[in-house]
Amino acid sequence: MDELRDDRLADLITVQPRYREYQQRLKDGEGFGSGDHRRLLQELRAIQIDHVNRQVQGAYWVAEAVPEAAHHATVRSWPAADLTSLLVMTDGVSCGVEEYGLFSSWTAMAQDCDKNGPQSVCDAVHAHEETDPDGRQHPRYKVHDDKALVWARFSK
Structure with missing residues (x-):
C-alpha cells in the first residue's frame, strides 16, 4: 500500500520543547481543563499561527479560506x-x-x-x-x- 502524507504541522510542533511538556502533563493526569493545559496550547498555537499559510521555513498550508494553499499541497500521482x-x-x-x-x-x-x-x-x-x-x-x-x-x- 502506497502512502502520501503531509506532516508539516507535526514537524513544526513536535520539535517544540513546550509540546513535550504539554504531553507529559496530560500523561501525568492534569487533563484538558487545567489552566496549564490551556496556557501551553495557547503557546503552541502562537507558533502555529506564525507558520500557517505563509511562505516561511516550516510553514504548512490550510485551504480553509485561502485558495493559494492549493499551490502548496503535497501531491502524488x-x-x-x-x-x-x-x-x-x-x-x-x-x-x-x-x-x-x-x-x-x-x-x-x-x-x-x-x-x-x-x-x-x-x-x-x-x-x-x-x-x-x-x-x-x-x-x-x-x-x-x-x-x-x-x-x-x-x-x-
Missing part, C-alpha cells in the same frame, strides 16, 4: 489502473492507525470501510477517545478532534 481503493482523511481519523492502534494498518482501515462504511471508522476513533477523556493514554490537543474521511473503492 498513481496510474488509475493500479488503484483499488483510496483513503483520504484528517489527522482526527489517521490517529486510529498511527496513535491509537485501533486498526493495525491502512489496509485494515480500508477493509473496515469496505465492510462497515467510513462512518464506522470515525465512530470507532471517537469511541476510543471517550475511553481516554483526559488524554493520559494518548496525549492530544483536545478530547475529540474533527474527523473527515473519504473512502473510494475502484472497480477493475
